[in-house]
Amino acid sequence: MNAPLMQFRDPQRAKALAAALQRAVDRAGRRVSLMHVCGSHEQAIARYGLRAAFPCELDVIMGPGCPVCITDLPEVDEAVALALQGVRVATYGDMLRVPGTSRSLADARAESGEVEIVYGVSEAVRLARDTREEIVFFASGFETTAVATAAEILRGPPKNFSVLSAHKYIPPVMEIVAEMPETRVEGFLAAGHAASITGWGIFERFVERHKTPVVVAGFEPLDILAALVRLTELVADGTPAVENLYPRCVTREGNLPAQEQLWKVFRPTGGRWRGIAHVPNGNLRLRDEFAYLDARRRFRIEVERLWDSAPAALTQRCICGDIMAGIASPSGCSLFGKECVPDTPVGACMVSSEGTCRIWHQYGGVPDLRNGDTQRKGDTMRPSGGDGVPVVGAEP
Amino acid sequence: MRTRAFTEDRVTLKHGAGGPAMRALIQQLFADGIEDPPGSVGVSAMDDGAALPLGDGRFLVITTDSHVVSPIFFPGGDIGRLAVCGTVNDLAMMGATEVLGLTCAVVVEEGLARKDLARVHASMREACQEAGATIVTGDTKVMGKGQLDGLMLNTAGVALTTHVVRDNGLKAGDRIIVTGTIGDHGFSVLAARNGLDLTGELRSDVAPLNGLVRAALAGGPVSAMKDPTRGGLSSALHEMAEKSGVGVLLDETALPMRLEVRAAAELLGIDPLQVANEGKALLGVRPEFAERVLAALRGHPLGRDAAIVGTCVPQNPGRIVLDTGFGKRLLAEPEGDPMPRIC
Numbered sequence: 083m084n085a086p087l088m089q090f091r092d093p094q095r096a097k098a099l100a101a102a103l104q105r106a107v108d109r110a111g112r113r114v115s116l117m118h119v120c121g122s123h124e125q126a127i128a129r130y131g132l133r134a135a136f137p138c139e140l141d142v143i144m145g146p147g148c149p150v151c152i153t154d155l156p157e158v159d160e161a162v163a164l165a166l167q168g169v170r171v172a173t174y175g176d177m178l179r180v181p182g183t184s185r186s187l188a189d190a191r192a193e194s195g196e197v198e199i200v201y202g203v204s205e206a207v208r209l210a211r212d213t214r215e216e217i218v219f220f221a222s223g224f225e226t227t228a229v230a231t232a233a234e235i236l237r238g239p240p241k242n243f244s245v246l247s248a249h250k251y252i253p254p255v256m257e258i259v260a261e262m263p264e265t266r267v268e269g270f271l272a273a274g275h276a277a278s279i280t281g282w283g284i285f286e287r288f289v290e291r292h293k294t295p296v297v298v299a300g301f302e303p304l305d306i307l308a309a310l311v312r313l314t315e316l317v318a319d320g321t322p323a324v325e326n327l328y329p330r331c332v333t334r335e336g337n338l339p340a341q342e343q344l345w346k347v348f349r350p351t352g353g354r355w356r357g358i359a360h361v362p363n364g365n366l367r368l369r370d371e372f373a374y375l376d377a378r379r380r381f382r383i384e385v386e387r388l389w390d391s392a393p394a395a396l397t398q399r400c401i402c403g404d405i406m407a408g409i410a411s412p413s414g415c416s417l418f419g420k421e422c423v424p425d426t427p428v429g430a431c432m433v434s435s436e437g438t439c440r441i442w443h444q445y446g447g448v449p450d451l452r453n454g455d456t457q458r459k460g461d462t463m464r465p466s467g468g469d470g471v472p473v474v475g476a477e478p
Numbered sequence: 479m480r481t482r483a484f485t486e487d488r489v490t491l492k493h494g495a496g497g498p499a500m501r502a503l504i505q506q507l508f509a510d511g512i513e514d515p516p517g518s519v520g521v522s523a524m525d526d527g528a529a530l531p532l533g534d535g536r537f538l539v540i541t542t543d544s545h546v547v548s549p550i551f552f553p554g555g556d557i558g559r560l561a562v563c564g565t566v567n568d569l570a571m572m573g574a575t576e577v578l579g580l581t582c583a584v585v586v587e588e589g590l591a592r593k594d595l596a597r598v599h600a601s602m603r604e605a606c607q608e609a610g611a612t613i614v615t616g617d618t619k620v621m622g623k624g625q626l627d628g629l630m631l632n633t634a635g636v637a638l639t640t641h642v643v644r645d646n647g648l649k650a651g652d653r654i655i656v657t658g659t660i661g662d663h664g665f666s667v668l669a670a671r672n673g674l675d676l677t678g679e680l681r682s683d684v685a686p687l688n689g690l691v692r693a694a695l696a697g698g699p700v701s702a703m704k705d706p707t708r709g710g711l712s713s714a715l716h717e718m719a720e721k722s723g724v725g726v727l728l729d730e731t732a733l734p735m736r737l738e739v740r741a742a743a744e745l746l747g748i749d750p751l752q753v754a755n756e757g758k759a760l761l762g763v764r765p766e767f768a769e770r771v772l773a774a775l776r777g778h779p780l781g782r783d784a785a786i787v788g789t790c791v792p793q794n795p796g797r798i799v800l801d802t803g804f805g806k807r808l809l810a811e812p813e814g815d816p817m818p819r820i821c
Contacts, residue, residue: 093803131805192490201672201746303804427501444810 664753
């Protein structure tokens with residue numbers, strides 16, 4: 083591993099930052115709840131065991147930042163239907179097990195649907211070049227991977243290639259979470275790679291509107307710890323501001339050519355994010371100029387046939403939105419551990435291996451490993467249900 | 479053992495990935511209603527092989543393994559070497575290091591180049607020589623084009639031992655030893671499969687371990703042993719901990735891992751603790767014997783990088799707590815084949 087990268091993985095500096103984080107929380111003098119909106123942040127936090135180094139009075143909540151988790155049932159259904167109709171579907175590996183209404187792509191593959199796992203859109207384009215069969219790229223991810231999809235589309239892929247876009251756009255969902263009436267979130271950790279495209283300036287209006295600080299963070303353990311220290315300080319001091327703690331990649335303006343390509347190919351449109359809400363401008367769909375590459379227009383996607391065996395509106399009872407907003411815990415969900423388990427997840431938080439419900443289910447609560455023990459940490463989240471809990475899962 | 483409902487209508491790839499889903503399938507389907515012969519280690523133990531008492535203090539250890547791999551030839555080995563080593567190692571993990579004989583069944587897809595088959599065969603002979611084993615009988619079938627992906631090998635093996643080593647014998651206080659660098663096989667196959675051009679030496683570790691295990695057993699008593707193949711170190715250690723009723727504190731900073739593997743793991747987004755090894759073993763050893771067994775392992779060419787990587791604890795039976803150097807986390811047990819992440 084190269085030396086510059088390893089500097090951001092120095093356990094000694096991590097200890098110093100953990101101490102600084104404790105001081106910042108002490109300065110606030112109360113429990114502080116922060117939210118990150120990025121699967122890669124959760125992955126790094128989990129991967130390096132950082133939660134065990136966080137102060138007890140600090141909650142770092144995983145927000146709707148895992149693009150796989152928030153891909154909605156009908157979007158998965160479209161990919162599953164295409165695969166079952168005999169079209170080859172190429173997608174990212176972790177999309178395979180995401181449940182649709184009645185099946186996941188893994189199920190479709192077991193039923194002889196052709197599903198290819200690719201590392202990126204360019205590999206899917208290569209697949210198309212090597213065959214005369216139709217290849218549909220089931221595209222998921224935020225502005226980071228959407229830019230890659232846009233670039234391939236502008237490069238002119240072969241005729242047998244098309245895109246089923248489930249791409250999502252992060253800034254609008256932050257508005258949704260910030261506006262939830264009971265939200266405890268006092269500050270946001272913004273994803274460094276998404277910000278490298280959009281620029282950190284995009285958060286200035288958000289901060290102004292919601293009086294909530296935002297800190298842009300990278301993905302190495304020291305990046306995350308340093309950003310949490312700064313964010314907690316901003317919360318403690320009551321300073322709503324945007325700060326960029328990932329200056330080695332992120333500028334105020336962002337990557338302008340990438341933004342140009344992104345908006346040339348995609349238009350933002352409203353749509354549901356699984357378990358969260360209808361997010362205005364949260365979905366990215368192909369513009370009319372690229373209709374010939376849009377799988378939704380190229381094929382008649384027979385999703386209806388998947389709906390015969392639809393589970394009885396289980397998703398209506400899912401409270402992932404509340405859990406992601408930090409106002410409910412999995413134990414307050416009537417589906418948790420019953421209809422909703424890791425093998426057959428209903429909501430976003432059970433899909434991802436780093437999802438709150440998945441972790442609770444696997445380990446019987448939030449493990450407190452400070453003393454090498456996995457006893458359940460005190461239930462720091464208020465139980466959900468009852469009056470006053472916003473219904474975020476309903477269509478507006 | 480944790481049990482899971484095997485409720486799905488169909489078998490999926492995760493049922494063959496060495497994790498909890500596969501164990502559930504075996505328990506609920508194959509092991510259901512089977513009674514193991516008295517005094518034996520049988521199907522219900524779900525260990526690396528079976529051990530049948532001969533009545534004179536010795537045990538006959540038997541194991542069988544089917545091998546498919548894509549591509550058939552990969553850096554550091556091929557399907558033939560894999561088939562011989564896999565079975566020799568399953569015997570060795572039961573404490574049976576003197577192989578009486580191996581069988582080999584070959585299922586070939588119509589159209590396979592004869593020179594490829596000859597190359598696989600030559601490699602099997604070479605692996606047999608290294609293991610001091612002989613293939614004593616076999617079977618050949620050919621299937622139609624498209625009915626099989628190239629080549630499938632099944633090997634079975636028998637060996638004798640007076641001391642059967644199980645995978646469920648860990649006790650609190652035992653040290654966990656890994657016999658060398660982890661992730662080499664999984665990532666060399668993944669890199670070959672994906673056409674990744676990684677600099678450095680990324681080769682499969684596929685090797686017969688009976689000599690190494692013999693050296694370890696001569697160094698001191700071993701409480702439990704398992705080879706971390708499918709599902710990697712995480713899956714094997716979880717299974718050992720769960721069957722033994724202990725927890726394990728694993729020191730990530732002590733895990734031997736090649737730089738090439740670290741790099742490939744980050745590039746591919748795959749946890750090196752979840753990919754297969756084909757020439758490594760995990761040993762549980764009482765603390766007072768740990769250094770002696772470690773020295774014995776390091777004295778063998780296949781054990782030069784052996785290291786003590788963890789300690790068994792009475793808390794959290796069946797769980798692995800990983801100390802990353804930054805903090806601690808529970809190690810997740812892999813479910814299905816490792817998938818590259820997007821986010």
